[in-house]
Amino acid sequence: MRSVLFSSFLLLFAGVAEAQSDSIFIRRIADEIFQKSTAYSNLFTLAKTIGPRLSGSPQTYKSESWGMDALKKAGADTVYLQKAMIPHWVRGGKDQAALISGKSRVPLAVIALGNSVSTKTGGITAPLILIHDFAELEKRKDEVKGKIVFYNHPFRADFVQVFYAYGEAVPYRAYGASRAAKYGAVGVVVRSMSESTDNFPHTGAMIYNDSFPKIPALAVGLQDADKLAAAVASQKDLKLFISTNAHALPDTVGYNVIGEWRGSETPVQFITVGGHLDSWDPAEGASDDGTGCVQSIEVLRSLKAVGYKPRNTIRVVLFTDEENGGRGSKAYSAAANANHEKHIFALESDAGGFTPRGFSFMGKEPQMVTVRAWVPLLNPYGVSAFVAGGAGADVEPLFESNGAMAAELIPDSQRYFDYHHAASDVFEKVNKRELELGAINMTALIYLVDKYGL
């Protein structure tokens, strides 16, 4: 009995000492990143000198070269490209819209949604019908024919986590066109997926249902959405003019950019950390998702800088085409399967470089128990919530097909949709310290997973 107690005591003591050494090591990571991080300067280069990186655009390839270079500088053993066929949709010029009432013509801040077809040359003009939600569309389906449907479905301000408001509103952007086309609409204009106080229109992917005619789809800025709604409330016989040259070209070639740091004990086991390199075209793609890319690179750079030797192979992946189809994440997961790779963990950052609040995990309950024990180690760096939930589009396939635990950094969500997919998603909206604090927590988590396994 005594020896059991004594052993337990030793184990307990060993546990406490281990936690202390982890705490000290994470403090070293934090010091390194706060004092010498290259995340912010990397983000400057990506956002300001390359800029928008829509799948298939010339910047797609410039950003791949930049990513390879940045990963080499961060100290990756091997840097390589992984091919994926990606969509190549182009905007084809400036999207336009105007509210027409009698002889007055009020221009509106609009942008075609990703994958929208073009209007006929010179645009189309049609009567306008304001629809709040799909239930109202069904009720008023007989009024829709020949009209442009304006979905004025606002973000729900009462959700504390703004991602829930996005989830609730985004079906109007994704499916609104085909659901209106079913009843004869000739175009749709969607209230932007945002609750910003400005008038930037927010684009994003939409998906046609092949059973119905493909009609052009645009998003309108929030101030102009309110202007449209006020006009509908006070006037009759309103018309809307819309014009876009958007169109799809044949799929083209894109690449995931991968930097590998070979494990010292079990190099055939993989830990992935990444963000996506592509962005929508009006934006510099700073918060979506330049921040996730540069934070992931910083994980590698900082762990090397503090002299860490990984047990497993750590891969930093800058995914291609997250925004418009997720072809990069599918290619990565498929290759992992084909090569019979063992993936133990995959982490992404794709919710902005805002101050970190927690991590969201997809995994088995014993894995959740393991990671939850680490919360006190990250707590000094602003992270307190370790929740079971989703893990982000680029790493979820590794959970589903490859058995890895998948996770995503949860930054504070209040500002993200102010800039999301809009021209306001610029470098200046990212705070250096908040970005670094996210990188510190990501690096600490990768360190703990690598050291203790899952």
Added chain:
Amino acid sequence: MRSVLFSSFLLLFAGVAEAQSDSIFIRRIADEIFQKSTAYSNLFTLAKTIGPRLSGSPQTYKSESWGMDALKKAGADTVYLQKAMIPHWVRGGKDQAALISGKSRVPLAVIALGNSVSTKTGGITAPLILIHDFAELEKRKDEVKGKIVFYNHPFRADFVQVFYAYGEAVPYRAYGASRAAKYGAVGVVVRSMSESTDNFPHTGAMIYNDSFPKIPALAVGLQDADKLAAAVASQKDLKLFISTNAHALPDTVGYNVIGEWRGSETPVQFITVGGHLDSWDPAEGASDDGTGCVQSIEVLRSLKAVGYKPRNTIRVVLFTDEENGGRGSKAYSAAANANHEKHIFALESDAGGFTPRGFSFMGKEPQMVTVRAWVPLLNPYGVSAFVAGGAGADVEPLFESNGAMAAELIPDSQRYFDYHHAASDVFEKVNKRELELGAINMTALIYLVDKYGL
């Protein structure tokens, strides 16, 4: 035994039911604020139409009128002014500095520190000595005579909470001039109290030690501080030109603006919630402390809007002169003493309108036990840390002299010192949702204190 158990069960049940009703009530507060808050539009008016509000400036009085009006609109029973004699220091024109090396003259972004004396007309030019900290000043005291001391003491990047970095660096701003004057310096230039990535100089209060000559003191922007340091490292015989017309006028009259909402049960017991109305003069004073003012007004407006009847008298106080002497908080506390008022709680918001993380309290341990039990009620709104610590300059006197528990909202600290006391502290740096989330947590806390006491 059975009846005791049964009673315990009932008590437990009553406790659970009460917590549920509090949870529902706080949800109503959140809905009200997220959907109908006037905090953001109030901030717009204060920051953009009144602007900088340095003690004694014409805007001091404009902002008092604005505050009275805003408190009436929010539904205060009584709105009144409380007199305080406040300092009246004026900048007197544009502050200037230049680095002089041979025939080259490089202008620098500078601003005189609050309470600085002027240079002689036309400015002064003197050799420059770079000093990193007070220990170095003491070591090199014989080299200081006739020179301008440049304190290049940077913020410590490794502190996660940026307020600690401020606390560590701020003595150079506050006491640097007199400590250098002791050894014959003719002026000081201080590296701005910030770790922003821009070049705005940050002002703030400095204090002369009457035992030594009063010499002019300025702050320099961070980019120019680095430029100065590089010049010192690479060149000899550098001189610095500085010029300021800053000077103090006799004290003048200012006012705390107070809005009272009379309690329905114990109106002679007071709960105070406030921010400070004054600001430094280069800034719109949006984050410091327009946000605290409009959040405090929102506490009153939202509680009235959801139909709450306070037990105690709730006072919203917009304090005068927090920045340059704290005369408003002293007047408020002194009046509370003179009138034998019983103050149970005083809350301030003066750390920016950023996403809320917690509250800091000064109080007795049993009071800490009481408030900590409320953490789960605020947790859904982003607040998890209830810490014992300071409570902010405007409410601490109520703890010290009047026995109230004092507290301060803790927003995320990463961005605060980017804008603090600089021209970059503008309305546009405040996010509507983050501001409202702070107001929600403040309102919920005031509700709980009013309902349950302390």
